[in-house]
Every structure is written in structure tokens, then in C-alpha cells.
Amino acid sequence: VLTEFAIPAGKVYLSPVIGRHGGMPVAWTIGTSPNAALSNGMPPDACSTLKDGEKPVIHSGRGRHYRWPEWIRIRKDNNLTRSMSARGCSPDNAAAEGFFGRIKQELFHKRSFAGVTMDEFVDMLDDYMVWYRDKRIKTEFGMSIMDRRRELGLVA
Structure with missing residues (x-):
């Protein structure tokens, strides 16, 4: 699944893998076109976090991005x-x-991105993704998702 951010300088697209348990972004790609490279980039990154024997279900939309031969491969x-x-x-x-x-x-909402270049916005978005994964407090846990995963022994 991907989403679009339209700023005055152009459009930026985000394609993440979100864990269903905890809502943590596991991997993501950011680009300026909703193309095959965008949707094909994040599954290998997400799979690199799997433990031996784990075989998760990947939920996707029905869009063309998830029917391309390379994505299926x-x-x-x-x-x-x-x-x-x-x-x-x-x-x-x-x-x-x-x-x-x-x-x-x-x-994104209620902010002006006037004067922000595409590269600057891509960097802002990537920084946000890292912050969300590593630092953002999830009220349900009283800690960040990453800290909760550490507490449960799911990551080192």
C-alpha cells in the first residue's frame, strides 16, 4: 500500500510495510513516482528482519504495484x-x-511546505519514519514500539 504527499515542489510517495501487531513501520521506500521500484524496494528490507522459519502474510491492495511480475517474484x-x-x-x-x-x-496536515525541495521533504519523511519506529510513544504500551519489542525479546 502506498500514499501520496503533494507539496508545492511536487509529489512524494511512501510505500511502507507496517506490522499488524504494534503498528511499527518495518521497512519503507520513498520516491517521487509510484512505480515498480517504490513497491519492490520494501519487501526485501522487511524480510531481512525476519527470524529463521518466520513466514508472514503480506497484506496488500489490489493496485498494479502488487501485481507486477517482479513484486510477485x-x-x-x-x-x-x-x-x-x-x-x-x-x-x-x-x-x-x-x-x-x-x-x-x-x-503533514496544517503545515506549509512552501520553499521545501523534494529532497528536503524526502529527508523529512524518512526522519519521521525512523522517529516513529524508534522513539514515538505508543500510549497502549507506555513506551515506543521498538522498546516494547525489546522488552518482549523480539529484537536485541
Whole structure:
């Protein structure tokens, strides 16, 4: 699933993998075009975080980005099971859609990006993603998602 950010300098696209349990962005790609490179970039990064024997289900939209032969090859090479909801019904994408709402509320809406270049916005977005993953406090846990994962022994 991907989302678009339109700023005066142009459009920037974000394609993340969001963990359904905890809502942590596991991996992401950022680009200026909603192309194959954008959607193909994040599955290998996400898969590099898997432990031996883990075979997660990857929930995606029905968009062309997730039907391209290269994306399908990457999915198969990494033993990912794909799940897609029926048209107009996207519970599989709920984690990503909820994340998009939060990121747009916290980073994007009600801010002026006049004078911000595409490269500057890409850097801002990437910095936000790192902050969200590593530092943002999740009220439910009383700590960051990464700290919670450490507490549970899921990461070192």
C-alpha cells in the first residue's frame, strides 16, 4: 500500500510495510513516482528482519504495484503469503491505512511546505519514519514500539 504527499515542489510517495501487531513501520521506500521500484524496494528490507522459519502474510491492495511480475517474484522468493481483500473492502490494509492517517495528521496536515525541495521533504519523511519506529510513544504500551519489542525479546 502506498500514499501520496503533494507539496508545492511536487509529489512524494511512501510505500511502507507496517506490522499488524504494534503498528511499527518495518521497512519503507520513498520516491517521487509510484512505480515498480517504490513497491519492490520494501519487501526485501522487511524480510531481512525476519527470524529463521518466520513466514508472514503480506497484506496488500489490489493496485498494479502488487501485481507486477517482479513484486510477485520477490514475494515468492521470500516465502511470503499474499492476502488481498475484496474490492472496496480493505480490512487487510487497516494497519497501513491507520498509519497513513497518523503520519498525515502528525507530519503533514496544517503545515506549509512552501520553499521545501523534494529532497528536503524526502529527508523529512524518512526522519519521521525512523522517529516513529524508534522513539514515538505508543500510549497502549507506555513506551515506543521498538522498546516494547525489546522488552518482549523480539529484537536485541
